[in-house]
Every structure is written in C-alpha cells, then in structure tokens.
Amino acid sequence: MTCLRQNFDIIVVGAGIGGITAALAAARMSPSVLLIEEADEVGGTGVFSSVSLICNFRDSNGRPITSGIHRELFPAAYTHYSEQRVPTYDELVLKATYRKLLAAEPALTVWTGCKVTQAAVQDRVIQHLHLQGSQATEVAARIFLDATADGNLSAMAGMEYELGRTGDGKMQSATATFRVSGLDTSKLENPNILEWSAIHSLRRELLPYYEELQARGGTRNPRQSITCFPYPDGEAVLFNSTSVLGVDPTRPESLARGMEEGARQANELFEAITGHPAFRKAKLDYIAPKLGVREGRRISGEYMLTEEDCLGERHFPDMIAACAYSLDIHSPDGRTTRLERIPGNGYYHIPYRSLIPRGCSNLLLSSRCISGTHEAHSSYRIMASVSAIGEAAGVAAALGVLQHRNDVREIESSHIRYVLQLRGQFTEGVVERIPLPAGPAQRNNSL
Numbered sequence: 001m002t003c004l005r006q007n008f009d010i011i012v013v014g015a016g017i018g019g020i021t022a023a024l025a026a027a028r029m030s031p032s033v034l035l036i037e038e039a040d041e042v043g044g045t046g047v048f049s050s051v052s053l054i055c056n057f058r059d060s061n062g063r064p065i066t067s068g069i070h071r072e073l074f075p076a077a078y079t080h081y082s083e084q085r086v087p088t089y090d091e092l093v094l095k096a097t098y099r100k101l102l103a104a105e106p107a108l109t110v111w112t113g114c115k116v117t118q119a120a121v122q123d124r125v126i127q128h129l130h131l132q133g134s135q136a137t138e139v140a141a142r143i144f145l146d147a148t149a150d151g152n153l154s155a156m157a158g159m160e161y162e163l164g165r166t167g168d169g170k171m172q173s174a175t176a177t178f179r180v181s182g183l184d185t186s187k188l189e190n191p192n193i194l195e196w197s198a199i200h201s202l203r204r205e206l207l208p209y210y211e212e213l214q215a216r217g218g219t220r221n222p223r224q225s226i227t228c229f230p231y232p233d234g235e236a237v238l239f240n241s242t243s244v245l246g247v248d249p250t251r252p253e254s255l256a257r258g259m260e261e262g263a264r265q266a267n268e269l270f271e272a273i274t275g276h277p278a279f280r281k282a283k284l285d286y287i288a289p290k291l292g293v294r295e296g297r298r299i300s301g302e303y304m305l306t307e308e309d310c311l312g313e314r315h316f317p318d319m320i321a322a323c324a325y326s327l328d329i330h331s332p333d334g335r336t337t338r339l340e341r342i343p344g345n346g347y348y349h350i351p352y353r354s355l356i357p358r359g360c361s362n363l364l365l366s367s368r369c370i371s372g373t374h375e376a377h378s379s380y381r382i383m384a385s386v387s388a389i390g391e392a393a394g395v396a397a398a399l400g401v402l403q404h405r406n407d408v409r410e411i412e413s414s415h416i417r418y419v420l421q422l423r424g425q426f427t428e429g430v431v432e433r434i435p436l437p438a439g440p441a442q443r444n445n446s447l
Contacts, residue, residue: 016044176262
C-alpha cells in the first residue's frame, strides 16, 4: 500500500480544551498546525462529559488568574461575574464556539475521526505518526503536542508515566453526568436556581430521596451527597452525582463497564428525585455520551508539581500558567471527597518544566496529563487550568518552530510569557520581549 505522508510545523493530538487552545495559540502565530481528534467531533470532556460548572479561576480577591483563550470560550464568566451567581455554561454553545474559533484560523487543519496508531521515535525525537481514518497514513512535524487527557501520545512514544495515587495506583472515581429539564422551580424552597444559595437548598431538598434509595439498596452509588448545577438559562439542571469506582481510562473495557454502571446510577437517581414535587413532571434529557473521567496517566516531566506546591501557593521562575482551583479528590474508595481551597492569595503557578516529558526533545504536554502528583492533578485537571496549559504549550511550540529550536527545553519561558501577555493571558515573572519573526506573523502582528 502506498504511504501518503504530510508534513506540518506542529501536530496536536487530542481536541479537548487543552488541544483546542494549543492549536489556536500556535496557529495564530502562523506555523502550519494539524489538530487530530480520534472522535468524530471536537470538544472532549467539556462537551461530551459536561459538568456545566465553570470551576474557579479567580484568586482570593476575585481577580482572574486565567484569561486568554479561556475568556473567548466563556466570556459571560468574565463580564457577568457575581459571587452569588453560579458560573455555568451550555455544552452545545461551547461546542459551537470551538468550531467557530477553529474554522477562523487559516493556518490550522483539523482532522476528526482520525486515530494515531503508532509514534515513530528515534534518538529522543518523534519522527512521525502513523494514522488511521485520515487523509494521510503518516504525518510529521517539528514539534508534537500531547493534548490527550490520558497522555496517550506520550505513552505511545515510550515516555514514563504514573497512574493513580501512591501506594495502590487507584484513581479518582468517574462520573456519568445527566441533564434534567422540566422541573417546577415554584415548588422549591428557593426557586432562583441560578444562585448558589438556591442550588445548595435544592441539593438539601433532594438528599432525602437519594438517601432512601441507598437505604433500600436501590443503587451501588457510594456518594454521600447530591451535586447539581443550573444551566445558564435556568431551564435545566446538570447532575454530577454518580460515582463509578475502579475505572482505568487506559483500558477500553474498563471505560465501557464504567459507562454502563454510570448510566445505571444516573437512571436510578433520576427515578428517585422524581418523588420531589418540583421534579414530578421533569424529564431526563440525556446521560452524557462519555464517562467523565477525572484522572489518567500523568506523564513524568522535568518537574513534578506536588500538593505542597499547590497548597503553598508556590511561584516558579518558569511559570506559564496559574491555577486557583481547590484540591478536589473524589475518593478512589468511594469515601467523602477531599475539597481543600488554595490558601492565601488563592492560586499557584504551573511551571513550563511540567509540560516537558523526560526523554523527548520535540514533545510538549498540553492537557491534564502534565507532570504532577495524584493530589496536585486533582486541582489543575479542570478546564480553566487546562486551557491555560494548552495555550502556553501552543505558544511554546510556535516559538520553537519560529526560533528554530532543536529541543523544547531551549524555549525561554520569558518569551512564552511575553506572547501570552500580548494576548491578554495572566502571567507573572520576568518577561523578555522577542522580535516578531519575518513573514506573515510579522505583517499581521499576530503575536
């Protein structure tokens, strides 16, 4: 069979929020960029395993410490901010926004329904990827970005990684989320479900129905509480209340079993809450098509971010992103979730070194698979942080191409921060101005 090979400057594998922001960030600097997604549509967890909530991206004073492309994706979270209002999004709107932004970049090619089957590596360099279901059977690039949530490309390329918590390797529980509409909010104690006070009240009202379900053995769901969030229009509620233990996202059969159990728990819970007067005529619109997996491979990088770094609000000289979200460990054993806020100023830095896998010179990490511990991962795994990681990785890759770097370690974090600042992203640390490269990027001032 004839091998059809195409070349690009940058290849991004995985089209969730980390891959999309990475591809956009790189393409806006004018190298040729290919974004590969195995599924038939882009979107990843934020679209196909939605939890509706926009997790915290502000410091203790309310200042955004993530902006940039994240602001393009969720503009209302910046312009309609209120501590009383629940910040949520509609996954269909997000998917449409993804498509619009990707289509607007002439330097960006997107292949969906395309599976990477092999990574050819020689002398610490990824030479090319073998593909199925695409316009080419091989693709090559100067720099590759692993934007798969579970570090699939890195593992395929032979990079070292860790799975689960220290000691037993168990990973956080997984969730099948589901959307409910048609509730009669007038029959709630606090009908304004767009506000936190009303959502907390709603959860308390529904809890007895769930506890009764558990008491009679009607579900294997080990969770001890109800979690739900409103959609932005207040017409529906997204439930994030199922808990599936023992899911390993690196094993397809484990994911399939987990999705089956998650869907069972979702149906059981919905039937239970229809006993509440407000939900008597409610409708189960859908169960998310993909299981919401909180943890997968964590690729071993030049620096491993730790729980102590997060809770110590650590700042790094090679900072390229920040995170303000709590440590949020959904127990692998089904016990109570550990939710611990970042103290003090309420955020910590993510260093560039955590995006660089050990053992490869032309590969960067641009999703939750960056180098960190089980505990740290529970914080930075959210969409805000992953979008910032992806944007930084995309900028770094573009700089590597434009500056003709032979190793991603040669790319200066001060240059990455310079470009990110020009684009409105939050950064801290020394910023070194770089000359605009010749060609389209210079003419369009696209940096």
